[in-house]
Amino acid sequence: MAENTLGKLFRITSFGESHGPAVGVVIDGLPSGIDIDTEVIRQQLRRRRPGQSIYTTPRNEADEFEILSGIYNGLTLGSPVCIVIQNQDQRSNDYDELAQIYRPGHADYTYSAKYGNRDHRGGGRSSARVTAGWVAAGAIAEQVLKMYVGVEIVAWVDSVYGQQCPQLPSISRSIVDASAVRCPDPETSSRIEKLIEDAKNEGNSLGGVINCSIRNCPAGLGEPVFGKLNARLAHSLMNLNAVKGIEFGEGFEASKMKGSHMNDSFYKDESGVMKTKTNHSGGIQGGISNGQEIFYRLAFKPTSTISLQQETVNKQGENVIINSTGRHDPCVLPRAVPIVESLTAITLLDLWLENKTGSIK
């Protein structure tokens, strides 16, 4: 069974291959009567867009989208919203030799093993190009969360190749976008820019970490015992290409702690709002949001596509040497920031709708 739908109540169904006619998404479960600002969709797509800076792949896609259904007179109808993004700069013949080769680190071999027939051009279905549809859907989810719940989601590049951003007080999207590599600390940003340039020149690629912060999320989101908030977020985000790890709050550090240190003490603030003195848990207890900031970190491996010589195997089972020449990102993290935000918004809106059905009133 294929699984190209994400979500329970707010659901997105993804379609499209990197070098087919189009990629896109069908959004089902978007409530009716909501005013959608298409400019917000455009903005997030622009942040994900290839070719936006020298730190990203030179593939040039305007990523113009068309809404085929579900919106009438600017308001949602309660019916599915289909958004299509045409593929333009395809240069399929760049990929001719790759039809016969399983690139190291890529999904070429596993797709062949699973599906037999494979669209090798630009990675086909396994390409991060398909996330354009996710970002369009996420931009809609985010609007709804902002308007009706007040939630704010900000992701940023925390480290690349081990160069890590210091802890900063309050990070906004404008601060993030002030950096060409979406790292909010100017000094770290410069170091990362230099690292990426070097990697690019070297024909190599770099991994890194993206942090994500959700503010103003009400308590009560998350559906135990198999739809816990952290489980649902981990599921969504682990579907993002190149993600190899996720941790909430203290994450792996928590494995080195004692309970007396890890536990976040509750208190009521002067206005009677429930708060915690620390936030080691990352805003989640028992799989349910507690009203504090939700915080997690995502480990990205370096992009598989590099121009350096590599040993591998071809379709005929022969050992071969490969020199990739396709366009690629030396470091995917700057462009992955809006995708992380989008998957977060999609999952959070879904859980917010789910939570509405948990009480009868």
Place this chain on the structure above:
Amino acid sequence: MAENTLGKLFRITSFGESHGPAVGVVIDGLPSGIDIDTEVIRQQLRRRRPGQSIYTTPRNEADEFEILSGIYNGLTLGSPVCIVIQNQDQRSNDYDELAQIYRPGHADYTYSAKYGNRDHRGGGRSSARVTAGWVAAGAIAEQVLKMYVGVEIVAWVDSVYGQQCPQLPSISRSIVDASAVRCPDPETSSRIEKLIEDAKNEGNSLGGVINCSIRNCPAGLGEPVFGKLNARLAHSLMNLNAVKGIEFGEGFEASKMKGSHMNDSFYKDESGVMKTKTNHSGGIQGGISNGQEIFYRLAFKPTSTISLQQETVNKQGENVIINSTGRHDPCVLPRAVPIVESLTAITLLDLWLENKTGSIK
């Protein structure tokens, strides 16, 4: 919407509260005609059972299970298998004072915020007691995977409070169970035992890391783009109490690597089998198993229940001091090992069945 069902084709539905009449599970989608060895279920339940050693909670539950349906003449019928485990050693009045208090680090407050009505006794629905049902289901899934696919799953305690096990060549369940704390290296095991004893005496608790290895898994499991193998495993395992992070292969280390180092080169071995020279990816590419060992690590926070004094808030919104007295595990990791294996088996069998429907032949 509640989410107490895990899986798509092989599905388990969990029910029960810690101190209600029983906990249990309904398994749907178990193919017909399979010979189930109930002794294997008994074994895994025994490994999860409280009171099995001085390193675990003294709550005493025999964890006898009853199969109410779905098996006839020792063979599965293709109909749902309902397994019930009675709660015996309940001592509900141990928890009377907790009805009014939100313990730090616990799900008391978030359950109250979400559900209003809450069974506070022993954590109610949020208790790890409900994982007894998961383990029973997992023991069935594991049998099927072993018999029909040849898959082997082994989890172990890799570290507690930072004391980490060295890398060992091949870890089997009998090696793991030779250690009272399920750490396969005798020396590290001793150190961890000491740490847990100290924490117990101190009234404190400790976090740690569990590693899991899946061997002999065929290539092709995992369903892009939203049911990737790593995403599905992360989802299942993040639903396990106290898990704060998961990483596959190099995981967070990959964020500090270059592509030329991270990429695993393919080669055909002398018998023509596709292999990789390294396994930095943890056996997964593009969200699909590649036939190599699948490997991941789980960060567990220290148990929330400690006997030390803590500040918190009660139901009336007053700041109070709490001294927990309920029985608890100073370190959940030894008992979590079979739960990790169970959730892994449930997810893997599901994806194996899903993969069968991806081709028509």
Place this chain on the structure above:
Amino acid sequence: MAENTLGKLFRITSFGESHGPAVGVVIDGLPSGIDIDTEVIRQQLRRRRPGQSIYTTPRNEADEFEILSGIYNGLTLGSPVCIVIQNQDQRSNDYDELAQIYRPGHADYTYSAKYGNRDHRGGGRSSARVTAGWVAAGAIAEQVLKMYVGVEIVAWVDSVYGQQCPQLPSISRSIVDASAVRCPDPETSSRIEKLIEDAKNEGNSLGGVINCSIRNCPAGLGEPVFGKLNARLAHSLMNLNAVKGIEFGEGFEASKMKGSHMNDSFYKDESGVMKTKTNHSGGIQGGISNGQEIFYRLAFKPTSTISLQQETVNKQGENVIINSTGRHDPCVLPRAVPIVESLTAITLLDLWLENKTGSIK
């Protein structure tokens, strides 16, 4: 993939075989904080119970149920409610010869063809015994609908073997239960009682029609385009043993009508409430309730189990003559009335919860 779960937000998972240890149900998605009256469950189970009159099977089952989870202090917890009904009067050896024979009209052959391993005792999983769990769940759904939405559901026997009840003004459950065969018209009831007695003496069985009326259902329930109210009800009810047809409003009569006759004209009544002058549609337009009475009819075939000689085939593929001797209902309709109501309530509560998520406010 097995499908033993019904519903999307309010979901019931059915388990159990006729002569296994127990049958039952797990209800997930029941909102928290609801006061459940277990006496209502008992009542509906009593109306479904075998042995309640001379018109039903003499199998004697008290149908005592046990609630294992999900309710604390009389209120729902928002966690799954597991209800178990033990099988008592099993007389399994009554069925020994049936292990080898495919009874005409029964599911013996199709279950064998599909599952291989089959529990032949009393029909095993294909027995209507499993509907006891559905009725328990339905009694809960009905309470919620009554308390929070004001919905009333009444089903009755409209005809047996062609003897049809005249149209009556307003049928309540007490009127229905005043008849031993649940036909609200005393004269037709007498005729049907006589017919059933004759069929019983003859060793034969009879078909019939059950009508169902839903009153006070708000407008807006039903989820186009694939979860239309009529589609969802048809799905649920077609899963009930022996149902061979369903029609809404005019149903098959509508196929002989013109639009000018079929269309129900809208008007606003004196209090400004939207109404229709006629109700040919049965209260549904475009798959959504319009606020009028919802009405449908279900065709039941005669029970397959009869005592008359019949020709059939055995497991060895030999032509044989069969004389069934198992206990059975000569006419299932009187006992099917509460099952129809239950499936209706389950589906309606589900759609009511779904409708809550369609708007954002």
Place this chain on the structure above:
Amino acid sequence: MAENTLGKLFRITSFGESHGPAVGVVIDGLPSGIDIDTEVIRQQLRRRRPGQSIYTTPRNEADEFEILSGIYNGLTLGSPVCIVIQNQDQRSNDYDELAQIYRPGHADYTYSAKYGNRDHRGGGRSSARVTAGWVAAGAIAEQVLKMYVGVEIVAWVDSVYGQQCPQLPSISRSIVDASAVRCPDPETSSRIEKLIEDAKNEGNSLGGVINCSIRNCPAGLGEPVFGKLNARLAHSLMNLNAVKGIEFGEGFEASKMKGSHMNDSFYKDESGVMKTKTNHSGGIQGGISNGQEIFYRLAFKPTSTISLQQETVNKQGENVIINSTGRHDPCVLPRAVPIVESLTAITLLDLWLENKTGSIK
């Protein structure tokens, strides 16, 4: 929660409004490596197309479709297939007055009650125009069933306004299409043609019955207890506009029968194949196909759109008189034949894939 997806393993997600930019479908779960003949899609769309004869609506839509994804080199990839059909002959201003009026028998009022914001043009989302996408998907499902399972599906018009076709031995699609109204008996066809012409001239519309026959379906399809073959088909087909009833085999006639008459005796034919002497059940026992012909009938109400004067209510709650002038079918049945076949194929392929997962081998 919206429900615009049909199916479990083979799933179609429908999108589009009658007078929006396009209607379409995303097909997920189509196995990889299948050779798709787009001409078959074109053919079925042509049979559903408006304006194909004087008996159908004069709206003129070429129904050209575009495949955006999921097929490469003529073979399926195992990824989602998105098919888009542009809306061309929209004449939206034909519908201006309808924005304010709730037409009798239409979904105008219920959509307003449910969604608030409504695209009134041509019925918007409630229009049968959206079934174009279903037919495209059905044409694909049918190919797969034919190629890999040998299944044949034929539907035809059995009656219109009470004029009923006599029972015919073996009905093929070419016989059906030889009639302008898709009634396989030439004499009845003529009578029906005359009836439709009269209704058209009168500004009225007519109901009727469509029969559907599935041949060569293997035994074992259908998933008790909530995914029975008849329940799944009833669900799919009841989602088709204007369907008010469905019956399998003897259907409502069975309610007037005795068990001794209704039961279909099994026998093995000379080649050892299991057969039944009669087929009163319509090829289904216990919700599972028995290998015989599957047969059912669908009652269609007359189209709601008529040109005759009707009383109704407008948005402001005033009683008004309406004269519809939009283009419409005086009788939808001829065009509904391929839609019935398509929904049948979609459901059957889904259940065929589901059945594959029921056994482990």
